[in-house]
Amino acid sequence: MSEVIDLQEMRFPLNHGTGKIPALGFGTLIADLPATVAATENAIEAGFRHFDCAERYLNEREVGEALRMALGSRKISREDIFVTTKLWNTNHRPERVQPAFDGSLKKLGLEYLDLYLIHTPFAFQPGDNPDPRDSNGDVIYDNGVTLLDTWRALEQLLEGGRCGAIGLSDITLKELLPLYEAAAIKPAVVQVESHPYLPETELFEFCKEKGIVLLAFAPLGHGIRPGLLEDPVVLSVASQVAKTPAQVLLAWAVQRGTAVLTTPKSAERARENFNIAPLPQDAFEEINRIQTRQRLNRVVQTGVPGFIPSVR
Numbered sequence: 001m002s003e004v005i006d007l008q009e010m011r012f013p014l015n016h017g018t019g020k021i022p023a024l025g026f027g028t029l030i031a032d033l034p035a036t037v038a039a040t041e042n043a044i045e046a047g048f049r050h051f052d053c054a055e056r057y058l059n060e061r062e063v064g065e066a067l068r069m070a071l072g073s074r075k076i077s078r079e080d081i082f083v084t085t086k087l088w089n090t091n092h093r094p095e096r097v098q099p100a101f102d103g104s105l106k107k108l109g110l111e112y113l114d115l116y117l118i119h120t121p122f123a124f125q126p127g128d129n130p131d132p133r134d135s136n137g138d139v140i141y142d143n144g145v146t147l148l149d150t151w152r153a154l155e156q157l158l159e160g161g162r163c164g165a166i167g168l169s170d171i172t173l174k175e176l177l178p179l180y181e182a183a184a185i186k187p188a189v190v191q192v193e194s195h196p197y198l199p200e201t202e203l204f205e206f207c208k209e210k211g212i213v214l215l216a217f218a219p220l221g222h223g224i225r226p227g228l229l230e231d232p233v234v235l236s237v238a239s240q241v242a243k244t245p246a247q248v249l250l251a252w253a254v255q256r257g258t259a260v261l262t263t264p265k266s267a268e269r270a271r272e273n274f275n276i277a278p279l280p281q282d283a284f285e286e287i288n289r290i291q292t293r294q295r296l297n298r299v300v301q302t303g304v305p306g307f308i309p310s311v312r
């Protein structure tokens with residue numbers, strides 16, 4: 001097996017359930033609905049088998065449409081793909097968890113999910129409005145439920161047989177520690193922003209020690225320029241290994257042992273972002289030595305992810 005195949009096909013075992021998560025994942029945070037279907041189809045065609053969805057992206061139906069088309073045409077089978085979705089902040093009350101899970105499954109048109117994440121540790125006012133705000137425009141939080149209450153409801157989902165594994169997203173190590181200690185079933189995956197400007201080393205070390213997969217979003221720095229895609233070290237490594245800056249950043253993320261999410265929209269970029277190969281050790285270490293530090297997404301402080309579609 002060539003090295004190229006290794007990173008593309010790498011799967012990490014999960015600490016509960018039987019599934020393995022493909023290291024290279026396709027993220028579905030795409031504002032435009034027809035573009036969601038097309039981009040998901042392109043991703044499948046390019047070889048992506050891990051799909052990261054969310055109730056809050058308001059496009060589970062469209063992602064499901066593309067997945068079902070591929071499953072129907074027998075291009076892929078359900079066992080080949082790994083599908084995640086996330087519980088939104090307005091559904092943290094335990095009695096709202098199962099209905100939210102069922103609603104996502106129905107929209108995706110699937111029989112089961114491989115992974116279900118709590119999208120953020122912040123509970124918002126429960127209800128149908130995903131973005132509840134007061135008259136000043138400030139988010140209305142819900143103090144009547146704890147993260148552990150919500151986690152316990154996710155633990156129960158595992159008993160139903162339609163949820164393969166559970167985890168968290170947009171959480172800091174400080175918040176993760178008490179949840180981890182109290183949890184009967186430990187999180188299998190933690191999804192956070194991570195890239196060479198935000199390596200999240202402490203959180204990553206904790207996850208490795210506990211067998212939790214760290215799933216990095218914004219590996220390309222959300223494509224913001226100037227930024228990671230134009231970082232001089234990344235550019236120099238790209239020319240050294242004859243790969244694009246995006247391929248270098250994705251390879252670095254998988255090579256260090258994190259799973260990763262990227263959202264190419266065109267067929268060409270989907271092929272580019274899937275076509276990654278290991279970096280030589282010296283190039284890998286050069287990227288490790290980048291000193292710039294930058295967090296792009298304030299979701300861990302507020303529960304409001306950036307780059308998210310407004311209410312449709």
Ligand SMILES: NC(=O)c1ccc[n+]([C@@H]2O[C@H](COP(=O)([O-])OP(=O)(O)OC[C@H]3O[C@@H](n4cnc5c(N)ncnc54)[C@H](OP(=O)(O)O)[C@@H]3O)[C@@H](O)[C@H]2O)c1
Nearest residue numbers: 027028029052217218219220222223246261262263265305
């Ligand atoms: N848990 C959370 O709160 C959270 C927050 C954010 C994201 N996520 C997840 O993470 C996924 C990944 O999102 P991301 O923004 O982090 O993705 P990303 O792949 O780091 O960035 C996407 C941006 O990079 C550009 N891009 C993609 N491939 C490129 C390439 N080969 N060369 C140059 N530019 C390229 C895209 O441009 P074009 O649009 O022009 O193609 C887009 O602007 C999301 O879809 C979502 O599933 C989770």
